[in-house]
Amino acid sequence: MKVIETDKLTKKFGSFTAVDSISMEVEKGEIFGFLGANGAGKTTAMRMLCGLSTPTSGKGTVAGFDINKNPEDIKKNIGYMSQKFALYEDLKVWENLRLFGGIYGVPQKEIEPRIDKLLTTLGFMDEKNTMVKALPLGWKQKLSFSASIFHEPKIVFLDEPTGGVDPATRRQFWELIYDASDRGITVFVTTHYMDEAEYCDRVSIMVDGKIEALDSPKNLKSTFNVESMDEVFFQLARGAKNE
Amino acid sequence: MKKFLVFIQKEFYHIVRDTWTMIILLVLPILMTLLFGFGISTEIKNAKFAVYDPSHDLATQKIIDKIKTSDYFTLETYIDDPADIETIFQEGKIALVIVFSEQFYENMLHTGDAQILLIADGTDPNTASTLTSYASRLVASYQQDQMGATGMPPYQIHTEVKLLYNPTLKGSYNTVPGVMGMILMLICAMMTSVSIAREKELGSMEVILVSPMPPLLIILSKVIPYFAISIVNFTTVLLLSVYALEIPIVGSLFLLYGLALLFIFVSLALGLLISSLVDKQIVALLISVMGLLLPTVLLSGLMFPIENMPLLLQGIAQIVPAKWFIVAVKNVMIKGLGITSIMKELVVLGAMAVVLITLSLKKFKIRLD
Numbered sequence: 001m002k003v004i005e006t007d008k009l010t011k012k013f014g015s016f017t018a019v020d021s022i023s024m025e026v027e028k029g030e031i032f033g034f035l036g037a038n039g040a041g042k043t044t045a046m047r048m049l050c051g052l053s054t055p056t057s058g059k060g061t062v063a064g065f066d067i068n069k070n071p072e073d074i075k076k077n078i079g080y081m082s083q084k085f086a087l088y089e090d091l092k093v094w095e096n097l098r099l100f101g102g103i104y105g106v107p108q109k110e111i112e113p114r115i116d117k118l119l120t121t122l123g124f125m126d127e128k129n130t131m132v133k134a135l136p137l138g139w140k141q142k143l144s145f146s147a148s149i150f151h152e153p154k155i156v157f158l159d160e161p162t163g164g165v166d167p168a169t170r171r172q173f174w175e176l177i178y179d180a181s182d183r184g185i186t187v188f189v190t191t192h193y194m195d196e197a198e199y200c201d202r203v204s205i206m207v208d209g210k211i212e213a214l215d216s217p218k219n220l221k222s223t224f225n226v227e228s229m230d231e232v233f234f235q236l237a238r239g240a241k242n243e
Numbered sequence: 244m245k246k247f248l249v250f251i252q253k254e255f256y257h258i259v260r261d262t263w264t265m266i267i268l269l270v271l272p273i274l275m276t277l278l279f280g281f282g283i284s285t286e287i288k289n290a291k292f293a294v295y296d297p298s299h300d301l302a303t304q305k306i307i308d309k310i311k312t313s314d315y316f317t318l319e320t321y322i323d324d325p326a327d328i329e330t331i332f333q334e335g336k337i338a339l340v341i342v343f344s345e346q347f348y349e350n351m352l353h354t355g356d357a358q359i360l361l362i363a364d365g366t367d368p369n370t371a372s373t374l375t376s377y378a379s380r381l382v383a384s385y386q387q388d389q390m391g392a393t394g395m396p397p398y399q400i401h402t403e404v405k406l407l408y409n410p411t412l413k414g415s416y417n418t419v420p421g422v423m424g425m426i427l428m429l430i431c432a433m434m435t436s437v438s439i440a441r442e443k444e445l446g447s448m449e450v451i452l453v454s455p456m457p458p459l460l461i462i463l464s465k466v467i468p469y470f471a472i473s474i475v476n477f478t479t480v481l482l483l484s485v486y487a488l489e490i491p492i493v494g495s496l497f498l499l500y501g502l503a504l505l506f507i508f509v510s511l512a513l514g515l516l517i518s519s520l521v522d523k524q525i526v527a528l529l530i531s532v533m534g535l536l537l538p539t540v541l542l543s544g545l546m547f548p549i550e551n552m553p554l555l556l557q558g559i560a561q562i563v564p565a566k567w568f569i570v571a572v573k574n575v576m577i578k579g580l581g582i583t584s585i586m587k588e589l590v591v592l593g594a595m596a597v598v599l600i601t602l603s604l605k606k607f608k609i610r611l612d
């Protein structure tokens with residue numbers, strides 16, 4: 001089953017084409033890596049998929065809803081986590097989770113038990129009443145991810161979720177991503193780290209607003225006849241104009 | 244509805260858990276009211292004056308008695324030589340010199356040519372004009388006494404309009420409505436714009452906008468806490484004025500609150516408008532202070548009378564919401580006038596509210612394009 005489908009999705013700002021006619025399909029439960037250099041158009045493309053930005057032209061559906069016609073319905077079925085913002089620092093762990101549960105419409109009665117269950121699974125029950133600002137960055141990001149899928153969305157969009165985190169913590173973070181994927185949540189993730197690209201089921205690489213490659217990491221490496229995703233990325237990005 | 248409440252609660256947590264925010268919101272208004280009410284005051288008490296009185300007759304003696312027994316003046320000394328007047332000012336001990344013409348009493352009775360010259364230090368024009376106006380009022384009241392006693396022809400009595408509603412000449416009558424305007428502007432416009440800009444800066448606004456929460460509810464939940472706090476603050480200032488500054492509320496309390504609500508809407512809309520234009524807290528803060536607070540303090544008539552400003556500034560003063568609010572509060576609270584007296588102010592503030600709210604809602608970026 002396809003949860004994301006786009007057909008020649010395009011976004012222009014004036015004469016600048018940020019996203020240039022991208023077409024792709026993402027399967028339910030898939031971990032889809034969305035790679036590209038800074039300025040390649042990843043964020044703009046992701047915003048269109050999240051219903052935050054209207055496409056200039058092209059079509060697309062996310063979680064079965066039309067990007068152009070029903071962005072509000074899309075919002076109910078997705079989760080979103082950005083690198084920039086993890087959680088409110090001046091709220092306690094459970095207050096943050098309740099807030100995000102609340103605004104995504106998790107029924108009031110279910111919120112409390114879900115928080116407890118989640119924190120128990122993460123082994124984090126002791127910190128339930130801790131202010132988020134007192135937590136280490138790695139934990140904040142794990143919690144932030146948990147908050148973004150707290151309402152069990154069909155798809156979760158992760159915008160460079162592991163920026164500034166050490167490799168060990170990144171590894172733990174990816175275990176959470178696998179868990180979510182196993183539960184049937186589609187994970188759409190942008191990243192700068194090429195080792196992370198290897199963890200994805202399939203990746204797309206954007207250059208100058210276009211998707212230049214889309215396949216599993218294994219196939220991409222054999223197509224380009226290289227050893228690592230790093231080299232695949234380097235070969236493609238070398239020709240970019242919008243660095 | 245539930246998610247709306249959770250969201251408002253979150254906003255209150257932000258406010259309550261930040262010491263500085265709490266100080267600005269709750270302590271600052273009290274300090275400002277007391278400071279402006281008691282400390283920064285145009286009121287004058289026990290100003291020292293000197294007298295040059297070549298007549299030394301019944302009338303001059305009575306006038307001097309009248310002035311020196313008032314709360315505003317204390318007699319420091321008599322001068323024997325007019326040449327000393329300048330020296331005495333230069334020493335800086337005296338605020339006012341009263342000079343009587345010769346044969347004052349005689350002239351008052353017969354020729355009508357009794358003259359008094361009031362000399363004050365013009366380097367501080369505000370004080371000087373206040374002093375001379377107090378003194379001439381006291382002289383006028385002496386004349387009035389005489390008129391009743393001897394049935395002399397009526398004198399032209401000069402009374403300033405300001406004194407009509409402020410019989411005890413309290414400076415705080417003038418400052419309290421201004422302080423209200425300042426505090427409401429500070430809390431509604433500045434705090435709202437900064438708190439929304441903070442969400443943009445943190446990136447949380449993006450996360451919230453991706454959520455199914457309607458943008459209108461997002462704005463409302465950001466605004467409601469500050470709305471509630473400003474009502475509390477308005478009440479605090481009213482209580483302080485009545486009980487600490489002893490300014491009675493003459494007019495309708497209901498109307499006063501209505502007026503405050505209208506002004507709060509205008510201020511909140513200004514805060515929203517600022518936050519929709521900027522992405523950084525510091526920019527929101529600067530715009531609020533330079534663009535809203537300073538005009539409120541300088542151009543609303545709180546500090547300087549608008550009539551005395553250059554034409555250009557008078558024009559700018561007309562678009563300062565606090566200007567209209569202050570006039571209306573004075574009319575209702577101090578003069579005790581009804582709604583008909585402030586129709587113009589209500590219409591202007593109402594129009595400002597409608598325009599600003601429409602504009603800021605339009606500007607608020609639902610989608611982050």
